[in-house]
Each structure stands twice: as structure tokens, then as C-alpha cells.
Amino acid sequence: MKRTLFTLALVAAFGLITESAFAQATATQSVTLAVNAVYKISTSGNPGALTISNGSAGSDNLTAVSDNSTTYSITQNFGNTVKITVHMDAALTAGYTLQMNLASTQGTSLGNVDISNATSGSAVDVVTAIARGADAGQTIGYTFSALASAGTLSSTTKTVTLTLTN
Amino acid sequence: MPATFAARTCNAGTRACSLSKYAATSREMQVALNLDRGRSILKPISTAIPRTLTRLSTYLSFFFLLLPAHMFAQVYGSGNHQVTVVVSPISLLQVSGGAVSFNVTTANVVAGQDEMSVSNSASQLLWGTNSGTQKITAQTSLGSPLFTLKLLAVSPTQGTAASEFALSTTPTDLLLNIGRSSGTCTLQYTAVALASQGTGTDNHTITFTIQAQ
Numbered sequence: 056m057k058r059t060l061f062t063l064a065l066v067a068a069f070g071l072i073t074e075s076a077f078a079q080a081t082a083t084q085s086v087t088l089a090v091n092a093v094y095k096i097s098t099s100g101n102p103g104a105l106t107i108s109n110g111s112a113g114s115d116n117l118t119a120v121s122d123n124s125t126t127y128s129i130t131q132n133f134g135n136t137v138k139i140t141v142h143m144d145a146a147l148t149a150g151y152t153l154q155m156n157l158a159s160t161q162g163t164s165l166g167n168v169d170i171s172n173a174t175s176g177s178a179v180d181v182v183t184a185i186a187r188g189a190d191a192g193q194t195i196g197y198t199f200s201a202l203a204s205a206g207t208l209s210s211t212t213k214t215v216t217l218t219l220t221n
Numbered sequence: 222m223p224a225t226f227a228a229r230t231c232n233a234g235t236r237a238c239s240l241s242k243y244a245a246t247s248r249e250m251q252v253a254l255n256l257d258r259g260r261s262i263l264k265p266i267s268t269a270i271p272r273t274l275t276r277l278s279t280y281l282s283f284f285f286l287l288l289p290a291h292m293f294a295q296v297y298g299s300g301n302h303q304v305t306v307v308v309s310p311i312s313l314l315q316v317s318g319g320a321v322s323f324n325v326t327t328a329n330v331v332a333g334q335d336e337m338s339v340s341n342s343a344s345q346l347l348w349g350t351n352s353g354t355q356k357i358t359a360q361t362s363l364g365s366p367l368f369t370l371k372l373l374a375v376s377p378t379q380g381t382a383a384s385e386f387a388l389s390t391t392p393t394d395l396l397l398n399i400g401r402s403s404g405t406c407t408l409q410y411t412a413v414a415l416a417s418q419g420t421g422t423d424n425h426t427i428t429f430t431i432q433a434q
Contacts, residue, residue: 079431080312080348081428081431083429084344084408085320085424085425086361086370086410087320087322087323087424088366088368088412089324089325090325090419090422091326091327091420092420093325095327128332129333130330130416133420134419187416187417187418188335189332189333189334189416190333191333191334
């Protein structure tokens, strides 16, 4: 009698285990995630007009003017050798100088860089060795200087292009 | 309409008889006819009863002959048995929409932000269970992913969606409080990559499991 009861209990227990096993179900799905090389740079807007209207008596160098009102932001995941180059759509006339100075926390700023003659074929580096990641709201500084001997310059607009490259 | 009969009434003492007319009912007509034939009123009734019984027995014989034979089947014995029916706990789970593929490109990036994210809600999870309170968990097969893959159950028709979570090799609750029912929800995957993490590819196999809560 005891053996029969034990057998019945064992059968019942196996029954419960089987039911529990059937109570669970699974399904699978494949998800592939690819991150490509990303370069992104943007500027906050245009600086104000850079107008020279002063000089020092006895000096050919007129008083330079600056603008630090704009910023740039970058995001890149390519590597740690990325840099920013700058060029203009057209070079300035001799006797006038336009310099740029880009601040950076992710890379190395080259300080004031003369871009007066930098065109698409002769872009100049302004920030180098930028690490992977993002750098937001970094200041763009412009300094415009002129020689008195170069004469006056009517209002001239230049398009400055910042390029994030490796 | 009652018929009119002539009735003769006789006095036993004087032996004088008289004739009278009256309108008789059908019963009285029978009596009158019997009297008129000089027979006792009791005689036709006493002979009618056996005749009626004979007819009745004939009719009953025909009636029983027309009845189905099984109505007269004899019960020689009976038996019974027990039927046991079982519905086991059943849970079903299916993913529709096929494989999911993410591609983070420059178009998904905002300059100045290290985090780059892209979402996909093209697939659905379908389930059915006849068990009590159940839950659905999700886990990935990829032990060391380069990037973060988050999952959220959107608009479940049954149960409660858990908060969005990053997939790992540990099963994490996706849906809770699923009762005996069938339902669906949209699977919203969000891939999060940091620019500082560089480029690369992660291949996940996501396993969904429905089980007791």
C-alpha cells in the first residue's frame, strides 16, 4: 500500500514538472547594430562685420578688430587623428589679413592661424589631433588687420568653410 | 334538432293507455326506440361494453405493433466509465517583422553630442497563454556588446509594459501581469552609440521568454 502511494506521488510530481515545462515558451529575433564612421561639424552663425576704423600715428599697421561671437561643435567617431581645416571661397587682397583661432577641448588648437590666402585647394589646419567624441560650443575667434598702405577696402563678404577631416 | 315522438303511457291498474307527443333528446330517442322495439333499455348497453372493449383491444394491438421495437427492449445490465480530460498549461510566443538592422550614420548625429541613437519599431511580439499571471522577459546572446541596445514594449494589448531597459545576457522583464489571454505589443529597439566608442558592429540574438511571474 505504501509503495503504491509512493508511486502515485511520484507520477503526480512528474506530471507537475511536465506542465511547468510546457508553461514556458520562447521566441528569438536577430538584431544587428552597425555604427559607421561619423563626422559632423556645425557653426552657430555668422560673426559681425569686422570693420577697421582706427590706427596709430606713425604705424602702417592699423588697429586690428576681433570677433568671438560664434562657436562650432563637432562629433566624430573615426579616430584620434582627426583635424579641422579652414579655407575661404577667395583669398584676400594683399595688405589685409584674416586670422582664425578655434578653441578645442578634444584636440590641439593651433592658435591664431592666418587664413587670408586659404582657398579650397590650400586649406589650413586650425585644430589637430581631435579625439573620438564630441566637442560642443567651442569659440571661433576672428581677427582682421590691415596695413594703411593697402588702402581702404569696401565691404567684402567671404565664406569661411570649416572641415572635419582625417 | 330534437325529434318528435309519440309516447304511449299505460296504467297498470286500469290497463288504459294514452298516446302523447313530445320532443325527445338523442338519449331519449335511443330509449324510445328501444322501448318501441320492445327490448329492455339495459340490454343494448350490456352488449355494447364488450364490443367496445373488443374494438379497443384491436386498436391497441395495432398501436403496439406500430411502436418501435426498441421501446420494448429489455435492460439486461448497465455499465459506466470515467473520462478524464486535461488541458495542460500552454504558452506561445512569436516575433513578427523579421530581423532588425540598425545603421548609425552621420544623418543620425547632432554635432557636439557624443551620444548617437536610432530607433526601430518595425517588429511585434505576439503571445498567448492559458496560465495564470505570466511575464515576458528578454535577453541578448551578446555578452560584450560595443554599443547599448535598449528595448521597450509599446502599447501592449494585455499586461503592463516594464520600463525601457538595456539588453544584457540576464533576462529582464519586458511585460508583466499577463493573464489568460493573447496579446501583442510593438517592440521598440533603440540603439545608443557614443561617438567616443568609435565604429563597429554588434550582432544580437534576442530571446523572449514567457513564464510564470
